[in-house]
């Protein structure tokens with residue numbers, strides 16, 4: 082399984098270091114086999130003194146090596162910290178920052194060309210969900226247009242917009258329906274994101290085509306994130 086923590090605009094440089102040390106100790110102590118990712122804010126990026134059990138990535142970046150892009154960071158800044166993982170197309174980038182699908186595709190192409198592991202996010206808004214399952218899939222497929230689904234470092238995260246940060250996760254049956262449909266065209270790992278918590282992680286992780294979780298709110302507290310990783314470990318042991 083892949084378990085990823087998206088810090089969004091939370092944590093400082095100091096609290097990120099404390100978090101990563103605690104997480105790293107946990108992963109080593111319990112011999113965790115899951116692939117664990119942490120996406121801290123830019124200001125907390127560093128060369129951390131942790132094991133290779135934690136993959137560090139960025140929540141966003143500009144598709145250029147360097148240049149005049151006020152307020153953005155590019156590949157040059159990522160190289161300094163050996164970052165090779167990125168989230169692209171997160172719903173907060175699409176909706177709050179009005180990133181168009183075209184621009185998101187440009188980012189995808191750029192970071193694919195630079196061999197990044199890409200967590201590419203898709204997901205429908207509430208109004209689309211209310212129109213039914215085919216409308217949901219139509220929306221998701223429009224977000225996947227021009228994305229190379231055969232890229233070997235691709236991970237796709239299904240994150241319904243209405244479930245992100247609301248405390249209202251999608252129902253297990255709804256997640257299964259989307260994952261099953263995506264699996265027909267996508268070999269890459271499929272994650273679910275949207276109000277994942279220790280309380281619902283077991284249910285979601287047992288969905289057949291779900292290969293992991295992208296977690297916001299419940300990942301900001303290291304104990305809660307470790308609890309979810311532990312649930313994944315117990316599930317793997319039950320199999």
Ligand code: PGA
Pocket residue numbers: 087240244245246247248274275276277295296297298299
């Ligand atoms: P959430 O965020 O867990 O707070 O709903 C998920 C995400 O945005 O990736």
